[in-house]
Every structure is written in structure tokens, then in C-alpha cells.
Amino acid sequence: MGTLEPTLHSDSDEEDEDFVVEEASEKWKNHYSSNHRILLVGEGDFSFSLSLAKAFGTAHNLVATSLDSQENIGKKYSNGMSNVRELEERGCLVLYGVDAKEMCQHFFLRTQRFDRIVYNFPHVGFLFPETSHCQIQLNKRLVKGFLANAKVLLRREGGEIHVTHKEGDPYNKWDLVQKAEKRGLVLVQVVPFFKDDYPGYENKRAHGKLSDASFIIGDSSTYKFKLKTK
Numbered sequence: 348m349g350t351l352e353p354t355l356h357s358d359s360d361e362e363d364e365d366f367v368v369e370e371a372s373e374k375w376k377n378h379y380s381s382n383h384r385i386l387l388v389g390e391g392d393f394s395f396s397l398s399l400a401k402a403f404g405t406a407h408n409l410v411a412t413s414l415d416s417q418e419n420i421g422k423k424y425s426n427g428m429s430n431v432r433e434l435e436e437r438g439c440l441v442l443y444g445v446d447a448k449e450m451c452q453h454f455f456l457r458t459q460r461f462d463r464i465v466y467n468f469p470h471v472g473f474l475f476p477e478t479s480h481c482q483i484q485l486n487k488r489l490v491k492g493f494l495a496n497a498k499v500l501l502r503r504e505g506g507e508i509h510v511t512h513k514e515g516d517p518y519n520k521w522d523l524v525q526k527a528e529k530r531g532l533v534l535v536q537v538v539p540f541f542k543d544d545y546p547g548y549e550n551k552r553a554h555g556k557l558s559d560a561s562f563i564i565g566d567s568s569t570y571k572f573k574l575k576t577k
């Protein structure tokens with residue numbers, strides 16, 4: 348009768364050998380590593396988070412968040428819940444109802460520190476015309492609140508906050524870099540953003556009847572900030 352004993356290490360000569368636990372090798376996707384602990388803020392249909400998870404072969408290092416409730420994700424986005432399911436299967440923690448302007452007080456997030464905090468295309472929604480003073484003020488307030496909160500959740504050693512943002516008018520009126528510098532952050536680098544670098548990523552309008560539609564990314568960049576060292 349066959350035995351169920353594993354044949355590995357059954358040879359007495361090998362008895363003293365230690366088990367070697369091989370760590371999964373580090374994988375990079377542009378600025379992001381599978382060894383980074385990454386917080387994603389203001390996700391739409393969670394396709395950006397999933398794109399990273401697929402590139403890394405795991406999502407254990409990701410915490411993906413949305414301002415929306417779980418119910419709304421299902422209603423707003425055709426792939427929202429299937430993306431969430433796949434992320435969770437890969438080990439991602441998905442959190443709903445996370446406000447970027449208050450997230451450093453979130454009961455779980457406040458206990459955590461991250462190597463990368465990423466917010467792609469922050470926007471409060473189309474409440475007024477895009478170029479109007481009111482709309483710009485609201486978007487500025489969102490970015491300001493996000494930066495102040497992200498700063499608290501950032502790991503001091505090597506931590507970076509990434510904001511991907513459209514270039515040109517009216518987006519350059521949001522004063523992103525000045526806002527960051529005022530909060531003790533330093534601009535490290537500005538790099539052009541290409542959606543194709545993240546297979547599967549679908550940038551979403553996220554508001555109103557066209558929530559599930561994408562918008563033209565055009566000329567956009569990722570702004571990377573770190574904490575100012577004393």
C-alpha cells in the first residue's frame with residue numbers, strides 16, 4: 348500500500364537540513380513594488396488597484412479604498428464588484444466610505460503606515476462648470492485635505508504620496524505643489540502618466556449618470572511628494 352508521507356527530507360542524510368522558505372521575488376510596476384505597502388485612495392471601479400495586484404501576483408500589500416459604499420460601487424460601475432472580488436481573492440483589503448479629507452482618523456487606517464499613498468485624478472464631481480471658481484475651490488479643498496491626511500499615514504523612511512493630475516487649465520489652478528509644500532511635503536518628481544502602463548485600468552468619471560464612463564486623460568502627470576526632512 349502506498350504511503351502518504353512526503354518523500355521530501357525522508358532521506359536521513361537530509362534530516363539536519365533547515366527548511367528554506369523562499370520569499371516571493373519582488374515585482375515592480377512603474378513606481379510601485381510588491382514590497383511596498385500601498386494605500387489607494389478615491390478609487391473608481393478599483394481597476395487601478397487590480398492592475399497593480401495582477402502585476403505583483405498578489406494584493407496582500409494593498410489597501411484599496413473608495414468614498415462610495417459597497418452598494419454604490421455595484422450600482423455605479425459595471426465591473427466594480429467583480430474587480431473588488433478579484434482583489435479580495437488576491438489578499439487586498441478593500442474599504443468603503445473612506446473620505447480622503449478625514450482618512451487619518453479612520454479606525455483602521457490610523458493604525459497603519461504606508462510606503463505609497465496613491466490618488467489618481469482627485470475630483471469632487473461635476474457640481475459646477477469645471478472652470479468655475481466654485482468648482483476649483485472644491486477641488487482644491489479635496490486635494491488639500493488629502494495631502495494633510497496622507498502625510499500622517501505615510502511611512503517616514505522612503506514614503507511617497509502620488510497624485511495623478513491633468514495638466515493645463517483649470518487643473519493648474521488647483522495649486523497642487525504649493526498646497527503640498529505648505530503641508531511640509533517636498534516635490535520629488537513629476538512624471539508623465541500613461542494609462543497603458545496599467546493594463547485593465549479604466550479611469551472613471553465616477554459621478555452622475557455617466558459614472559461608469561471614462562474621461563480623456565490627455566496630458567496628465569504623476570506628482571510624487573515625500574516628507575520634508577528636518
Ligand SMILES: C[S@@+](CC[C@H](N)C(=O)[O-])C[C@H]1O[C@@H](n2cnc3c(N)ncnc32)[C@H](O)[C@@H]1O
Nearest residue numbers: 389390391414446447467468470471550551553
Ligand atoms: C475623477 S474620479 C477618479 C476615480 C479613480 N481614481 C480613477 O482614476 O478612475 C474622482 C474620484 O474621487 C473620489 N472622491 C471625491 N471626493 C472624495 C473624498 N472626499 N474622499 C475620497 N474620494 C473622493 C470620487 O468618489 C471618485 O472616485
